[in-house]
Amino acid sequence: MQEFDAVSLKIMWDRLVSIADEIVLSLVRTSFSINVREGYDLTCVLFDARGRTLAQGTYSVPSFCGTAPQTLQHMLRRYPAETLRPGDVVMTNDPWMGTGHLYDINVMRPVFRGDKLVGFTMSVTHLPDIGGVGFSATPVEVYAEGFRMPVVKLMHAGKLNEELLELFRFNVRVPDENVGDLMANVTCNEVGGRALLDFMDEYGIDDLSPLSDAIQEQSARAMREELLKIPNGVYKNAVDIEGIDEPIRLAATVKVNDGRVAIDFEGTSGPVRGAINVPICYTRAFSYYVVKCLTIPTLPNNEGAVRAIDVTAPQNCVLNCEPPWPTGGRHAVGHFVVPLLMGAFAQAVPERVITEPAMMTVFSVQGKNREGHDISSLFFLAGGFGAAKGTDGLSVTPAPSNMTVVPSEVWENLTGIVVERREMLADSGGPGEFRGGVGQEVVFRNDTGHLLTVGFVGQRTQFPARGLFGGQWGAKRTYFVNGKPVHPKGRHVLQPGDRFSTHEAGAGGYGDPLKRPLERVLADCREGLVTVEGAKRDYGVQVDARSGGGQRIATAAQ
């Protein structure tokens, strides 16, 4: 293996990451998809000629951790490397070969230097639409979810596959924007390929493989050093979450043995009749994400970084569903891999983990705005973020991924639905020595002058975010219509003037609340994040509301 010292490896590696970052940013700038523009729901990866990762863009959501190398292998099985020609572009949006749902398009382009294949570039973006029923949990098969493409060639030696494009246009709601985004992927891969060639010229490199070996080795070594700090053992955890008809159980066993981590999801419920099933690629991505957060959050993604991590799941469970189970809303279940594994790792590295977060609400509205134009929009709202040793959870912050929030003024302007209140919810954060993040109350009024249909999708309505080490639960999530709690999965038709609202959940607390320093409890009371009653009930602190002072009336058992 060619030697790279700590200077040249650093410079070349970071340069490759920067090429990937540039592609990511140019895609963000030109994308029609709101998820891409505001939520960085995309990624870009550079590979050597053997299909091994050189670099991945820094900014991307956790669902893309480690998926692209697998996607590339699927593509190369269909079109072996030796059959590819300059100007070929290969793509797929298959949930099992790609990143877990049809919305994500994976676009790959081989990079040739002269007629020699030297590498690949791949970009993945969330498309504005993919046809089918649209964004919904209702499908019971992937066929209803939209247009599904196996590994196909979008371009043959630089020539566009017009028939395929026509077929694609025919199957989606906003064809111009979809094709725009698709072609932006094609362009950015071309630009990325050129940048990779410039890089090779600048550093006089004919073959990227020794460099990718060095990158993988260095990542593996750094990761291994960190993993060796995690005590050997078998750590188990299970979480229950709301399903379609009945609760779903997610279970995990984490085995740590001398710097190797084996994660298995034995004990997890089977697939469900709703679009919240999770292909294993997505489960694996979130597993890698958790290990990365707990070890080296800044380590660039590549196969070396995850070489010591094995992820397995029983065949055809909800975290390893097979076709044709529907997967459009795979995040609704898949995101829970994070608290599930955090709970297991809590037994090994209690000082590093965070408590269960409150996750988020997605709700949809359909109707007409005041001007009489149709509206059909999604609105996201976050609950509280998990607490950690030494840190209270952040209030009203999404986890484990990001989301796109719509400011109240923008919302009112576009929809004619009035926001009456947006306030942090006192006592919703799980009590603990370190308090869970609080949720929020948001109240909307149908001021459109028309009927309005509202549908909620959110977890933690039955199962609150749990605490760790004596920390308590966060408050549950509740949806209301005209002040009365309603079924969390229902769709509701609102008359003009009707109100709907949500109490966003709080995150779990960390450690015994009776150990929370008195001044922190009093500060929370002054700020209004904990009520006087809450202080007494949860923290054993009697607060004098007038002076803001107080004293402890219950103490932690020693």
Added chain:
Amino acid sequence: MAFRIGVDIGGTFTDFALIDDSNGRVAVHKVLTTPRDPSEAVLQGIDELLAREKQPIQQVVSVVHGTTLVTNAVIERKGARTGMLVTRGFRDVIDIALERRYDLYDLRLKLAQPVVPRLLRREVDGRLRADGSEEQALSLEQVLSEVTNLRQQDDIQALAICFMNSYANGRHEEAAREAVAKRFPELYLCTSSDVLPFMREYERWTTATVNAYTQPMTDRYLGRLESELQRRGFTGAFLVMTSSGGAVSAALARRYPVRLIESGPAAGALMSGFLGVLAGAPNLLSFDMGGTTAKGALLRDGQPLKKYELEVARVHEFKQGSGLQLRIPVIDMIEIGAGGGSLAQVDERGLVKVGPQSAGAEPGPACYGRGGKRPTSTDCNVLLGYLDPNFFLGGRMRLDAAAAGQALQSEVAKPLSLEQDRAAFGVHEILNEDVARAFRIHASELGFDYRRCSMVAFGGSGPVHAMRIARKLRIPDVIFPAGAGVMSAIGMLVTPVSFETLRTRRVALAELDAAKLDAHFQPLIDQASAFLKQAGIARNEVTVLRRLDMRYRGQGYEVEVTLPAELSGPVLMAAIPELFRKAYSETFSQTHPDAPMEVVNWKVEGIGPRPKVAGSYQVLGPAGGQVDKGTRKAYLADKGGFLDCRVVNRYALKPGDTVTGPALIEENESTCLIGPGDRAQVDPRYNLIVRLAY
């Protein structure tokens, strides 16, 4: 005879530039900043400079001032105790913020705290709809009782008035302001619709609260400075530099202190543009590197690219999203955690890392001999022979190369089994790469092609790194301006008086005609003109730029359309769809011919006459002396090691002189490193223009 003075307060030094408008000659000066009361250094420096140049203050027609006062107050949380009046139900908006994490992998993320604590935010009844119509009348009774309470119980000095949908109609905010002003004339007040009537409550209110928070101190500071200048006999215009690259009257600066944030670097970028145009290179990268950070800006036709977003007081070093989100017109700049004091260390991957942590001024780099034990980029530049330990700051400070070597050995070279020279060059080159990367990324965010641009390099550490950075970016030439150490102060002298503002009004293009278009712009134009008049600019001297943020109906993203100044009336109206399509296709490479369009934001920039700087503008003059200072061993990577390198005294160079690299061209505050084959030429204004050998 007419003189103008530019003053820029930096962390360590306050810089001064005095221009003689009759001949374009610039005299510069520097004094130590006086952090407790920055006006002391300002007055001292002006006195000294005028005494040295033997000019009475009566000859000075204007003083343009840039200050870090406001930025520092927000970072250090030294503003006034500030209250907030807010629409009932919305007091938590500035806490809830964007509901977004800026780093998805950091489990202990911290967010910037609002400058008004939750306790000092009070809700009142009264509601406007999105179209600005009234749904519920404002309760002035509640307004007064809440403010009375805040004043008496909490002793607030300033108040931000922030109501929902005030971007569409500011009358509730204005009514509250009037009532409060009458009852509490001593309170500093600001309304969110006055600060910037932009749709998006979190950013608008954060901007308004930061404005209120910094109003009392700005008012006191500028008031003191102004009266001291008057006492000395100054009768000219006292102007203050803003973050958008325009100057405003002191009165306006006191009303909108939030617009003064990052004004010093803005002046530097503006100066780059001025020099670039003079040198026939209007498309530029402006690169300014000091002790802890580097600042970069991209310029088209001599004008820095702008935006309406600024983040201040980041809680995580250089992480975008970790600060308070403001909406004010600014020059679009990148800030990189790389400078002379940047620490070199082994990172979590087992590789060399440089910055963003910095040794700061104390203890500073190991070679300063002030107790610093950790190696910095300056230490490495000494070890590489780029900086002369006996000629640092023109010889005012001696550097300890041995201490630099020890620090580098123990922290980087030994742990990574690197030769010392290799480690030192590695640190130098990694910093270059970090800066180049930041420029590349910024350019791709903006779709800016920098490959045919020139670079203007300045700041204490910029010139020693610029050439290799330029090479990485494939840039053909680099301009090292004369007076690089006081670029921002000189930049104040080329800054026009201007005022820029916007407001949000979503209107379908189909509903507009020429008269309505003018009616939408007119209040903004009137406002800008009135403000410019305060600064002594007559209406007929004002150039008005009109821009629209437009989109296709139903899309969530706008593109900016600049309306040609020469078009008006129905002709302009008819041209808008095509202007929009052109701007749109530049971003998205396509258009939707039949889709309805709408206007979202209306923007106006009123610009006063550009200061006429004589074509004979020059900072340095003929100084004479020996050009050659001998040779020094310097590490030349392309030659594979240390070689004798020519050392040149920049002050002895005359217009037309050329220097072929490798060479080290020294001036008091910095050293230009010129690589083998690169060719430097001194232009008539004593700027060094270096063409890279490729």
